[in-house]
Amino acid sequence: MLLTLALVLSACGKSAPADTVESLMARPDRLREITQQCANSDAKIPVAECNVASQARHRLFMGNGPQYTPSKVAPKF
Known part of the structure; x- marks a missing residue:
């Protein structure tokens, strides 16, 4: 009985999205x-x-290009 309850509760977990990117x-x-x-x-x-x-x-709008990574050297003003 306890095993059945555990299986039912685990089936209520998060589901994967129906659509992909x-x-x-x-x-x-x-x-x-x-x-x-x-x-x-x-x-x-x-x-x-x-x-x-x-x-x-x-x-769709930004493309799948490389992500912006800031420089490790701080700018000098």
């Missing part, structure tokens, strides 16, 4: 829909799904 980049209408749901405070959308949508939007 690449699939959202290919379908801008779906990306827009998820972004609107994430912006709506009443929506019951998982945080992981919002993070994937954010990454897809970032890649």
Whole structure:
């Protein structure tokens, strides 16, 4: 009985997002829909799904180039 309860509770854990960054980049209408749901405070959308949508939007507009890394030497004014 206890083992069954443990299995049921473990099944209620976090689930992976349904969409990937690449699939959202290919379908801008779906990306827009998820972004609107994430912006709506009443929506019951998982945080992981919002993070994937954010990454897809970032890649669409900023590209997938190298990240900015500041110089280790402080600028002299």
